[in-house]
Amino acid sequence: MPMRLATIDADYFADERDADLQVVGTPAPRADARGHVMGQTQYFEDVHYPGMTHLKMHRSTRHHALIRGVDTAPALEVPGVLRVLTWRDVPNNWYTILRLIGVEPDDEPVLAEDRVLYMGEPICAVVAETEAAAREGASRIRVDYEELPAVFDVEEALRPETIVVNPRHGHNYFTYEGHNCRRIRFGDIEKGFAEADQIFEFTYQSSPIEHAPLETTGCIVKPEADGRLKIHSDTQACYFTLDNTALTLGIPFNRLRVIGGTVGGGFGGKVDVMVEPIACIAAQLTNRPVKYVYSRAEEMQVSSPRAAERIIIKDGVTNDGRILARKITLYVDAGAYSRHSPYGTTKAAAHMPGPYTIPNVWVDAYCVYTNRTPSSAMRGFGVTIADFALESQMDRVAKALGIDPLVMRLQNAYRDGDMKAHRKLVEGAALIEVMQRAAELVEHELPAAYRAMSSTDGRGA
Amino acid sequence: MLQRVHMPSDLGEAAGLLANDPTAALLAGGTLLMPAVNNEVTPIQSLVSTKRLGLEGIAVEGDRARIGAATRLADVGADPRLAFLHPVIEAIASPPIRNLATVGGNLFAWQPYGDLAVALLALDATVMVAGQQGQREAPVAEIVASGVAAREIVTGVEFAVPTEGSWFFTKAMRRKLNSAAIVTVAAVITVESDAVASARVALGGVGRRPLRAPSVEAALLGKPLDAATVAAAAEHAIDDAEPFSDAYASAWYRARVLPVHIRRAILGE
Amino acid sequence: MASTIVQLTVNGQDAEFLAKPGTTLLMALRENLGLTAAKRGCAQGTCGTCDVIVDGRVVPSCLIPVETIVGAAVETLEGLADGNALSPLQAAFVEGFATQCGFCTPGMLMSATALLAENPAPTRGDVVRAISGNVCRCTGYEAIVDAILDGAARARAASTAAAD
Numbered sequence: 001m002p003m004r005l006a007t008i009d010a011d012y013f014a015d016e017r018d019a020d021l022q023v024v025g026t027p028a029p030r031a032d033a034r035g036h037v038m039g040q041t042q043y044f045e046d047v048h049y050p051g052m053t054h055l056k057m058h059r060s061t062r063h064h065a066l067i068r069g070v071d072t073a074p075a076l077e078v079p080g081v082l083r084v085l086t087w088r089d090v091p092n093n094w095y096t097i098l099r100l101i102g103v104e105p106d107d108e109p110v111l112a113e114d115r116v117l118y119m120g121e122p123i124c125a126v127v128a129e130t131e132a133a134a135r136e137g138a139s140r141i142r143v144d145y146e147e148l149p150a151v152f153d154v155e156e157a158l159r160p161e162t163i164v165v166n167p168r169h170g171h172n173y174f175t176y177e178g179h180n181c182r183r184i185r186f187g188d189i190e191k192g193f194a195e196a197d198q199i200f201e202f203t204y205q206s207s208p209i210e211h212a213p214l215e216t217t218g219c220i221v222k223p224e225a226d227g228r229l230k231i232h233s234d235t236q237a238c239y240f241t242l243d244n245t246a247l248t249l250g251i252p253f254n255r256l257r258v259i260g261g262t263v264g265g266g267f268g269g270k271v272d273v274m275v276e277p278i279a280c281i282a283a284q285l286t287n288r289p290v291k292y293v294y295s296r297a298e299e300m301q302v303s304s305p306r307a308a309e310r311i312i313i314k315d316g317v318t319n320d321g322r323i324l325a326r327k328i329t330l331y332v333d334a335g336a337y338s339r340h341s342p343y344g345t346t347k348a349a350a351h352m353p354g355p356y357t358i359p360n361v362w363v364d365a366y367c368v369y370t371n372r373t374p375s376s377a378m379r380g381f382g383v384t385i386a387d388f389a390l391e392s393q394m395d396r397v398a399k400a401l402g403i404d405p406l407v408m409r410l411q412n413a414y415r416d417g418d419m420k421a422h423r424k425l426v427e428g429a430a431l432i433e434v435m436q437r438a439a440e441l442v443e444h445e446l447p448a449a450y451r452a453m454s455s456t457d458g459r460g461a
Numbered sequence: 462m463l464q465r466v467h468m469p470s471d472l473g474e475a476a477g478l479l480a481n482d483p484t485a486a487l488l489a490g491g492t493l494l495m496p497a498v499n500n501e502v503t504p505i506q507s508l509v510s511t512k513r514l515g516l517e518g519i520a521v522e523g524d525r526a527r528i529g530a531a532t533r534l535a536d537v538g539a540d541p542r543l544a545f546l547h548p549v550i551e552a553i554a555s556p557p558i559r560n561l562a563t564v565g566g567n568l569f570a571w572q573p574y575g576d577l578a579v580a581l582l583a584l585d586a587t588v589m590v591a592g593q594q595g596q597r598e599a600p601v602a603e604i605v606a607s608g609v610a611a612r613e614i615v616t617g618v619e620f621a622v623p624t625e626g627s628w629f630f631t632k633a634m635r636r637k638l639n640s641a642a643i644v645t646v647a648a649v650i651t652v653e654s655d656a657v658a659s660a661r662v663a664l665g666g667v668g669r670r671p672l673r674a675p676s677v678e679a680a681l682l683g684k685p686l687d688a689a690t691v692a693a694a695a696e697h698a699i700d701d702a703e704p705f706s707d708a709y710a711s712a713w714y715r716a717r718v719l720p721v722h723i724r725r726a727i728l729g730e
Numbered sequence: 731m732a733s734t735i736v737q738l739t740v741n742g743q744d745a746e747f748l749a750k751p752g753t754t755l756l757m758a759l760r761e762n763l764g765l766t767a768a769k770r771g772c773a774q775g776t777c778g779t780c781d782v783i784v785d786g787r788v789v790p791s792c793l794i795p796v797e798t799i800v801g802a803a804v805e806t807l808e809g810l811a812d813g814n815a816l817s818p819l820q821a822a823f824v825e826g827f828a829t830q831c832g833f834c835t836p837g838m839l840m841s842a843t844a845l846l847a848e849n850p851a852p853t854r855g856d857v858v859r860a861i862s863g864n865v866c867r868c869t870g871y872e873a874i875v876d877a878i879l880d881g882a883a884r885a886r887a888a889s890t891a892a893a894d
Contacts, residue, residue, distance in 0.1 A: 029824065036832030037820040037839065039767020039807035046766035132462045132752075139502040214771045214779055214833040214867050264769070264833030265867045295500050296772040463752030465732065466797045488795070495793040496774030498752060508752070510798045535787070555863025556841065558775055560787040561794070638862035 043262050044232040055282050055292035056134035058124040058141040060116035063150035063371045074140035075126050080133030085125040087111040091250040096338045100243050107168040108337035117336035118371055120302040127282045150371040154331035157370050165369040174342045174367035182349040184363035186421040192325025192360030196316030200397050203312045204389035208305035215264025218293030219275045221283040229280050231258045236266040241273050248277040268377035272304055272339050307375035308333040311389040321408040325360040326353040332367050335374035342367050347382030350422050354390035355431050356412040361421035415455045429455040464506045470513045472591045478509045480612045485509050490561040527619045530565025545628045549580045552632040555639045565615040573641040578605050579665035583647035586620035605671045623649045631726035642666030643710045644719050646726035657681045667702035667715050674701040691727045695720035734797045741809025755791035756780045767807035767836045778864030781837035782806045788844035807836040819881035828877035830868035837864045842878045
């Protein structure tokens with residue numbers, strides 16, 4: 001079988017120097033491996049400062065409630081407790097991480113003000129001489145709640161009668177250029193369904209997934225003699241941290257120094273900016289080094305997981321397996337706050353309708369607010385669950401039509417020159433060749449016509 | 462918050478420390494206690510270590526085995542005289558944990574942990590307990606059901622080593638190693654003249670504590686120990702169990718697979 | 731809240747320090763002695779990142795109040811290499827790409843070291859059992875198991891060469 005070795009378009013690299021590339025095919029030792037095996041790699045928590053203080057959070061014990069009052073006095077009675085921080089100690093309490101690239105509105109407080117929107121939401125930070133004292137202090141804070149109805153289902157959240165989870169949005173969806181969802185319209189979906197021999201509609205659903213990095217989220221902040229704050233962090237995104245922290249503190253970026261880049265497992269779970277701003281404020285107010293590290297239980301409960309998604313796919317197909325129309329309604333459960341989910345939802349929409357050329361496509365992708373733990377980035381978020389749904393759909397439709405699922409994928413596979421639903425021209429496609437090779441490797445017999453197909457045969461649109 | 466760690470060198474001193482301090486907790490291997498001390502707000506202010514109480518050691522005389530309460534699980538798992546227990550020990554946690562966890566501590570592990578306690582229940586072990594009034598002995602069934610008094614210290618367990626071919630054990634887990642029980646089955650079953658003469662069947666993972674399965678035992682007695690008998694007896698197990706749902710399995714699933722694992726344990730399927 | 735003077739032998743060296751009540755061996759190593767190879771991953775004995783060898787046995791150092799092991803011999807990852815010369819296991823980990831984020835590596839190496847001390851020629855199954863308490867969330871288990879088998883072979887070859 002002819003294999004397609006994609007020709008490299010050298011025009012892309014015309015301006016670049018001759019790189020003398022030799023790495024592919026030869027083992028290149030990892031630069032960090034020696035430090036790892038000798039125990040010399042320095043993770044953020046391997047830094048120790050004299051006079052280190054410890055920060056622990058008092059967290060919401062309700063899914064959705066108004067805060068009627070907070071009594072911090074009992075925490076201060078615990079020996080070793082230095083300070084209790086509330087939202088009043090945060091110079092700019094409201095933020096959203098992606099404000100750095102223009103996403104609005106700032107929908108999340110560093111510390112809760114008049115309400116909590118999810119179980120585990122931070123309310124007060126307790127700074128103490130020891131971790132045990134900080135934990136004890138945090139446990140003694142009393143919060144007077146007025147419970148509100150909580151919403152845990154994305155479709156329930158979108159019903160007009162449902163309580164608004166996040167008042168900063170005013171409704172339970174993120175607004176994309178005036179729309180209640182991220183939309184794709186390509187061709188004429190109703191015409192496609194009308195021309196189809198059969199219609200198949202299935203629903204796919206996933207649960208939140210925790211990254212569970214071995215090193216929990218945390219940071220150490222050290223006030224320097226020159227007034228700057230030195231932040232040792234395990235963030236995956238040093239500049240997100242630097243810029244967001246400076247904005248929250250209301251100080252110039254150059255007053256902060258982030259030391260990071262060594263991450264004990266991230267997988268996307270360490271791109272939110274959750275610990276550094278409040279630890280910086282604690283360091284400023286106590287003029288002491290502050291350590292704030294999630295316990296394993298906190299990592300599991302409040303670090304943002306991959307979003308739960310619900311995806312409904314309706315396909316109009318011909319009896320011989322050609323997909324004429326694909327209509328997708330997709331819900332991303334952002335939890336209580338935006339974090340990276342508005343971006344993930346856009347990514348999910350752009351990924352539709354999968355690597356297939358379908359003449360009529362209709363996508364509504366909703367970023368929905370509920371009273372669950374805010375979700376955020378995780379390895380291919382927006383795409384991974386979408387692929388689960390899309391490829392399950394391909395299998396189910398093929399089975400219903402009595403067609404080899406690989407043949408049906410080949411029939412519909414995108415090729416060079418095709419126009420994708422979000423109006424990007426396909427180039428450098430290799431899907432057909434990959435499937436042909438995969439079939440060969442597992443000794444899956446393909447009809448001759450499908451063995452002869454190519455991504456570059458010019459038969460794409 | 463922890464204020465002190467005591468290292469008493471005899472039982473009397475240890476009991477006294479526990480008696481005089483309501484915030485004191487007995488520390489053996491620490492695999493159950495220290496996670497709470499490290500991560501939670503607990504009323505515990507002092508720890509009383511068993512380390513110097515001389516409660517470690519294994520003695521086997523004839524068919525009687527006696528294991529000190531502070532004996533590490535790894536030592537039980539390495540003792541050739543207790544080879545029948547090796548699969549039980551191997552099924553519990555991981556080597557580092559087995560190097561700390563103790564026989565006595567395992568009696569107080571909450572389900573779905575505590576597989577050795579399930580085995581000891583099937584063995585009908587006797588538990589030695591020291592208190593301020595001296596030593597007492599109690600059936601392991603009583604200890605796993607209601608624990609010991611606040612100032613008492615478990616000092617050891619004693620049981621008869623089962624005869625060749627009469628010991629049965631299996632533990633169903635989500636992974637092959639280092640996971641809690643979906644269902645644990647331990648049994649001592651003797652056969653005379655082609656009929657079951659005695660049967661003690663104990664279950665883990667399907668109740669808030671290790672449980673005996675009297676319905677299964679009754680269904681086995683007097684019958685040939687064959688596939689038909691075991692399959693029929695296993696169906697009765699649900700009458701003795703109180704399955705619960707947790708991160709490892711749902712109550713429904715545990716109930717569903719309980720007879721399967723009883724069959725696997727006894728028939729070696 | 732009286733502190734205790736704790737004396738240990740750590741990687742062959744005498745160490746003496748003052749420990750506050752309930753200081754775990756992990757925190758004593760990291761904060762009193764500055765030996766930070768052992769990591770805090772869960773502080774509940776389930777992840778294996780804090781595993782060290784105490785009196786010949788591999789144990790989670792987060793579960794041991796250090797006052798209870800006064801006088802013990804403790805081996806940590808810092809003691810594995812001879813200066814800059816990596817141990818056979820360490821070399822096998824580097825060359826076998828058995829590290830990624832590196833956070834599980836100290837515990838993996840201590841579990842493997844304890845295994846080889848007891849069983850210089852382990853089977854693949856022995857290795858899998860030995861590291862069953864060490865979580866690698868980058869899921870590099872295959873490379874890690876291969877590296878431990880390779881490290882065992884290297885150590886055997888080295889001791890044969892030394893015997894010749």
